Amino acid sequence: MVNWFIQLQGEFLTFVENQNQLRNLFFIFLLLSYICVSQNPYHFTIDKTSGLPSNSVYDIFQDSKGFMWFATGKGLTKYDGNYFKTFTADFQTSKSGSCIAEDDFGRIWYANFDGFLYYVEKGIIKALPQKTSLGYYRFGIIKNELFLIQPNAVFVYDLKTLTIKYKHKISDKQISFCYATSEKFYALGDFLYEFGSENVIIKHDLPNNFYKNIVTPIMNKLGRKLIINSKSSAVFYSFENGLFSKSKLTNSADFIQNTAIIDNAIWVCTPNGIYKKDLVSNQHKSYFSYQNISYAFKDKNSNYWVSTLNKGVLFIKDFSNNFIDLQPKPISLVLTKNEIYIGSEKDLIYKLNIDNLKTEIIHQSKSNHAISQIFVDTISNNIFFNSFKFNILNKYNKIINNYSIAIKDIKKVDEKYFSFAASGLLGIFYVDENLKSSWDFIFEKNKNEAFSGFNQSLLLTNTNGKSTEYNPTNNTIYYATNNGLIAITNDGKSKEIKHQNQTVFLIKIQKYKDKIIGLSTSEKLYSINSNNEISEFNLPDFIAKEKFSRFFIRNQFCYLFTEKSIYEFDFESQKTQKILSISNDIEVTDVVLKNNQLFFATSKGIVIKNRNEIDNFPKPSLIINEIQINGKRIELNQVTALNPDQNDVEINFSTLAFVPNESYPVSYKINNSDWKTLDFSDKNLKLSSLSPVKYNIQLAINDNNSKIDLQTIQFTIKKPFWLHPFFIIGFVAIFMGFIYWIYNLQIRKIEKRNLLQ
Structure with a gap:
């Protein structure tokens, strides 16, 4: 959709410039330039790159301990949030299957698509003693009994002995579907058969024309109601207290692969996403229209898991509007009063309205360069950004200047000047020459009339700038360069700031109050006070040894990016907490904070997170x-x-x-x-x-x-027995007795010898 709007915007601008007419159409264009917020929630993708044995997943289950289980194309897999363990054996007729369940003995069961049942017990997969199969049907576990459809009968197994307890004959020509609740096992054929745990069978007549409306049925449960959907039509029946009631889904798919009942809604899983119909409000929504969905599941901690037939499993914390799908992907963010300006790939800038979460494209070009740096001057309303050139965009969204210079960072010094760090050049530039500043002297002193540029004065040359920051406490501009950290004051003096007499190489610097915080090339954080003393940044032990790829200071918080997580450090309370986990399929590049809402620039779009809900994640x-x-x-x-x-x-x-x-x-x-x-x-x-x-x-x-x-x-x-007191006492007694016997023996020998003499 974004590419379509970009193309439309470009064609329209060309038309207006060439024709110079139809001004009213411009307002139509403004309406079209607003991008609708995507309905797809923010999600993690769990697939083969994460360790999942197969991207084809047919069923999802959570056991009594909390482990997640997936029925995949490569077998039954157990998942603890980090590691997978797949259970397979040579005696299996096939590995793919579905219908995962747990019995009261802690065994995990599933049926393969040949109709044979297997279970995991004490870490080993085993097979149910089963001579034949009718093909794949769902089985049921009710208390200590297992119900399984077999040719012309329903077998009931004793789960303790795994032997057949009952055989219920069924004369139906074909069974179309089986389903189990915690109390009943249902088989749908010429009748609806209801089996209980006490060998009780109830047979219900089907409504007239049932199989004309329900060609290929799928059964599920909502409360005490049994819901029977059709794979190829919008009609569905609900069954309760022996009565059938006919209903119809709106906007149903051409083909339904599965259904799930979650949050009082039917979740219809199709090759083109999920269709959700709320059975209370009758509202409906669609998600993941580009995904081939096989099942949806909600776990004990209210997390959602969606399985696909070719892309693994999608993990969704919640389906609320906490994600804005933007492509090209956002790279850099800058916050103003009520908007966030977003620099993205392909030289495109969005403006996001914080109140209604609508995005508007305000700049685009034919370049494929990413906008790595974006800054908004709240006084002039000019936007400074860097892609393949350094550009200045005015409040009317027009480029007023661009320069062939690779600027890495700019920071505001005062109302007149900005500092900049670029490849080979570092200095300051002004936005309004009529203003007065304490930096006018150094600007005039270092101004080079022969150098064509953007009202700049070069304070350092022949060095590569990486980042810059201004500390108003000591009226000093800092430059992180390939030659170390350089401090320059407005009297023109400059010096290198060292740590323990060693040059420190920083790649990014930012200020908080009277301190400068810097990230080194070795991914460590340093703090520089107003006396230009450098020390290592003091962090709690549990993250002190982490490697930080980037950091951002927003208000009183410092956001620290590691390989797998983002942490928030509070400068005032000195407390640190994890606020976001990063999966292998997503990259996070920036963050801003507004109204206690965190906005993250990610490779999937803008992720929005409420700071008040950070502690709501369940503990491991x-x-x-x-x-x-x-x-x-x-x-x-x-x-x-x-x-x-x-x-x-x-x-x-x-x-x-x-x-x-x-x-x-x-x-x-x-x-x-x-x-x-x-x-x-x-x-x-x-x-x-x-x-x-x-x-x-x-x-x-x-x-x-x-x-x-x-x-x-x-x-x-x-x-060991020889260390027990009784053994020791007995041994000592025997030993002493032996010594006493030897002693007496010797005495008798001596006495006998004396008598002979």
């Missing part, structure tokens, strides 16, 4: 998966008393993150020892050659500076 969970003693798995409730030779203990755990790409290290302590922290990627605690004592092992997740979700494992390694 620590899950103990299994314990191995001497290489053999032992149930957790059996790890209480171990034999002396059972002294090699391995604890396997998962840090269950409810947002993809969230990583948390785990710490542990043994008895009264100090806490030790494992590596992010280490999910096993190995303890070898433990001594025979009582052990209290604690594990906890490190979240910022606190330890959360403490898990405790207690066991005792028995002492």
Whole structure:
């Protein structure tokens, strides 16, 4: 859509310039230049690049512990927010499948598309004893029974023994669909069959012309109602208390792949996105029209997961209007009173109205260069931006000047001057020569009439500028260059600012109050006070060792960008918190803050986040998966008393993150020892050659500076029999008795020898 508007805008401007007429059409153009806010929410993509075994995903499920499960084209996969584990075996007839469920024994089940059932138990995939298959149908788990359609019958398995408990004969020529709730199993054939857990069967007559309206049915549940959709029509039936009621979807798709009931709405999954019909308000919305959707799921933490048949899984925190889809992608942001100006790829500038979130294109060219730097002078209303040239755009959105100079950064010094850092040139320039400034002297002193430019005075030459900043406290302009950090005052004096007598190489500098904050080429932060003293920026321990790719100071906050996260540091409270996770499929390049709303420039568009909701994300969970003693798995409730030779203990755990790409290290302590922290990627605690004592092992997740979700494992390694007191006392007694016997023996020998003499 954006490209269409760009083309239209260009054609229209050419027309007006050439024809110089039809002024009224200009207002039509202004209306057309507004881009509608996309209905697609901000989302993460979880696909093969993230570790998913296949981009074809057919079903989504969350187990009782909180793990996510995906039925993929390469098998059943378990996901903890960071790592995938796929369960397959050679005895499977095929790996692709659907209908994931969990029984009361903690086993995870699914059916492959050949109609055979498999389950994961204690980390191993196994097959249900099943001689034949009718093809793929959904099965049902109700209490301790498993319901499965088979030729001419419904088999009921005892889940404890996995043996057939009942066989309910069905004489229907064909079963079109099966579905299970927590209480009932339904089979749809010539009748609607309803099976309960107590071997009770109820047969319901279908409405007249049912299969004319429902050619290929899909069944789901809304409250106590059973919803029966058609894959190829808009008609659907609801069934409750033995009665059918006919309804119709509006704007339904030509073909429906699946349905889900979420938030009192039918979510219709199609090859062209999701169609959502609210059954209460009767409103409808569409999402992801470019995606081939197979299923939609809402987890226990109100996160949404959408599976696709070719692009993996989409993770959506919420479907509220928190995302503006912009292409070309936004790169740089600058905030004014009520607007955000957005510099993007392909030399295009948007203006975003903060109140209504509508975007307007105010500049475009035929260049493919990205706008890496954008600045708005609130006095003159001029916009300065850098793409393949340095440009000045006036308040009428016209280029009034452009210069062939690669400017990397500009900052406001006072009402008259700006400082600039460019390749080979650093200095100041004015926007109104009639104003007076304390920097007039140095400007006139360094002005070079022979150099054609933009009202600038060169303070440094033959050096590459990377960034610049002005500190009004000491009336000093700072330049980050390839030769170090240079400070220049308005009396013309300049000097290099060093850290511990070493040249410091910074790539970006910004000010907060009387300090300059700088990011070095080694991705560390430094602070420069008004006395030009440099020190390392003091950060909390949990991010002190992070590498920062960029940072931005907005109001009293410093936003720190790492490879996987963005943190917010509050200069006033000195508190730090994570505000956004970054997945592999997205790049974040800038952020501004307005009315407690954060606006992020990302490779997908503008992401909007409310600062008040930062703490609303659920905390991660620590899950103990299994314990191995001497290489053999032992149930957790059996790890209480171990034999002396059972002294090699391995604890396997998962840090269950409810947002993809969230990583948390785990710490542990043994008895009264100090806490030790494992590596992010280490999910096993190995303890070898433990001594025979009582052990209290604690594990906890490190979240910022606190330890959360403490898990405790207690066991005792028995002492060997020779260390028990009774054995020691008995041994000592026997030994003393032996010594006494030897002693008496020797005495008798001596006495006998004396008698012989």
